[in-house]
Amino acid sequence: MGDGAGTVVWLFVVLVLLIFVVIVLVRSVRIIPQARAGVVERLGKYQRTLNPGLTVLIPFVDRLLPLLDLREQVVSFPPQPVITEDNLVVSIDTVVYFQVTDPRAATYEIANYIQAVEQLTTTTLRNVVGGLNLEEALTSRDQINGQLRGVLDEATGRWGIRVSRVELKAIDPPLSIQDSMEKQMRAERDRRAAILTAEGTKQSAILTAEGERQSSILKAEGDAKAAILRADGESQAIQKVFSAIHKGNPTQKLLAYQYLQTLPKIASGTSNKLWIIPSEIGEALKGIGNVLGTSSPESDDAVDLTKASEV
Numbered sequence: 001m002g003d004g005a006g007t008v009v010w011l012f013v014v015l016v017l018l019i020f021v022v023i024v025l026v027r028s029v030r031i032i033p034q035a036r037a038g039v040v041e042r043l044g045k046y047q048r049t050l051n052p053g054l055t056v057l058i059p060f061v062d063r064l065l066p067l068l069d070l071r072e073q074v075v076s077f078p079p080q081p082v083i084t085e086d087n088l089v090v091s092i093d094t095v096v097y098f099q100v101t102d103p104r105a106a107t108y109e110i111a112n113y114i115q116a117v118e119q120l121t122t123t124t125l126r127n128v129v130g131g132l133n134l135e136e137a138l139t140s141r142d143q144i145n146g147q148l149r150g151v152l153d154e155a156t157g158r159w160g161i162r163v164s165r166v167e168l169k170a171i172d173p174p175l176s177i178q179d180s181m182e183k184q185m186r187a188e189r190d191r192r193a194a195i196l197t198a199e200g201t202k203q204s205a206i207l208t209a210e211g212e213r214q215s216s217i218l219k220a221e222g223d224a225k226a227a228i229l230r231a232d233g234e235s236q237a238i239q240k241v242f243s244a245i246h247k248g249n250p251t252q253k254l255l256a257y258q259y260l261q262t263l264p265k266i267a268s269g270t271s272n273k274l275w276i277i278p279s280e281i282g283e284a285l286k287g288i289g290n291v292l293g294t295s296s297p298e299s300d301d302a303v304d305l306t307k308a309s310e311v
Helices: 002-028 103-108 113-129 134-139 141-159 175-248 252-266 280-292 297-310
Strands: 029-032 036-042 045-050 053-056 062-064 073-083 089-100 161-172
Touching: 002 029, 029 036, 036 103, 045 103, 073 113, 073 161, 089 113, 089 141, 103 141, 113 141, 113 161, 134 141, 141 161
Parallel strands: none
Antiparallel strands: 029 053, 036 045, 036 062, 073 089, 089 161
């Protein structure tokens, strides 16, 4: 009976020792993930910073604080009301990109670095935007971002935090100002549309006039070239006829006969109200008379009559 009780007590003691050993091992061996850092306190005092990997702590003496994320973090802060230089209240959303560079400083130099960054961003933003009017605030985002980043990076450096970027996600002016801005933009677009329409009409008129001028010039040049070609053709035709006549060596009788045949064609037009008999008709009649062999006084009288008709 006594031996059985001693055995149970011995087993209980062994079990307690095993549990204690397991607890000691669990508290002694720690694994730090990549891009994480751990701060170790020994008896309540900073002892060292743990890097990623396997590490051993002294149980009940060393205490590992919550791990810190060393990756770049993105924090979006809620809209903050900011008063511009022209006394308008605008709502600004900000996004801050920061990274923990010194785990010890981030643990002991500031209680809550995320809240501290938010408050510092709000106050700095009000100082920067407070010196700008609404139009400058809406069009100077890069300048505001640069000033915010410079102030935040300088202030958070002693906290073991590096601010890489600060972005203004949205700048919302009051509704009344938004309506005024929309009307102004609409009026500006209408003005530009009217200017573009007038410019297009002007260019169209200029191009039309230029086209008409070029068309007139080309038409005049075409008419001139056509007239020159017609004159050259008539000249060449006359030269050919004249050459043919001289080469044929016509007699006086043939010329007189052809002349008499041409006279009715000259007088056949409907607009010919007056028929002028040329002086050469006497010579033609003489030629005809010579052909017919009748050189009588009547022919001389006919010649006199033609001369009289000339007068």
